[in-house]
Amino acid sequence: MEKIHIILIAAVAMIFIFLIATINSPVLVVAEDAEEDASIDMAAEFSIKGFNWVYPGSSYNSYGQTLHNVHMNNPDDPYGAAKEIMEYSYNESPFLVISVNNFAAESIFGESIVKDIRANDAYNGYAGNDNVPGTMSRGDAMSVAMLKNGINVPMIPIQIILGNIKFILV
Numbered sequence: 001m002e003k004i005h006i007i008l009i010a011a012v013a014m015i016f017i018f019l020i021a022t023i024n025s026p027v028l029v030v031a032e033d034a035e036e037d038a039s040i041d042m043a044a045e046f047s048i049k050g051f052n053w054v055y056p057g058s059s060y061n062s063y064g065q066t067l068h069n070v071h072m073n074n075p076d077d078p079y080g081a082a083k084e085i086m087e088y089s090y091n092e093s094p095f096l097v098i099s100v101n102n103f104a105a106e107s108i109f110g111e112s113i114v115k116d117i118r119a120n121d122a123y124n125g126y127a128g129n130d131n132v133p134g135t136m137s138r139g140d141a142m143s144v145a146m147l148k149n150g151i152n153v154p155m156i157p158i159q160i161i162l163g164n165i166k167f168i169l170v
Helices: 002-021 067-073 078-090 102-109 113-120 138-149 155-162
Strands: 027-032 040-047 050-054 096-101 165-169
Touching: 027 078, 027 102, 040 067, 040 078, 040 138, 050 138, 067 078, 078 096, 096 102, 102 113, 102 138, 102 155, 113 138, 155 165
Parallel strands: 027 096
Antiparallel strands: 027 040, 040 050, 096 165
8 A cells, every 4th residue: 555655656746847847848749640751730838837739830940941841851850850940939948749640649539530620720721520610720629629529548558658659858
């Protein structure tokens, strides 16, 4: 019984330390399309201060390279390039990138999550479907689709083990 208490205290301490670390340096969460070559389709920065959507097509470095194309433009260090883009575009310097591919997203938020996001993304002219009306920005479309579909929490550690969710220190 005492080992469980120690493990719980250690877990709470790790979460607390992680949140404190985000005060000065946010975490960058990127949605990467495993079926599309070199693409970050959406991103978000998370810190103890809050959660903000980051649009990869309008996030760029001093050379005009976008977050969307970091793998293509910087194949040797795409996540270092992502950090540089965040610094240049938003004056934020993430210490950690969490990469989530579409296989993980579908396992965690349901098989229709990508279709629902696209259906609700008015920016790209998608028409909507039975789950979403098709009138939102990409960030709002993601928020609504994730909330509507719910989250399958037990799939998160499984997707980490499968390599569909990666943690990259930058």
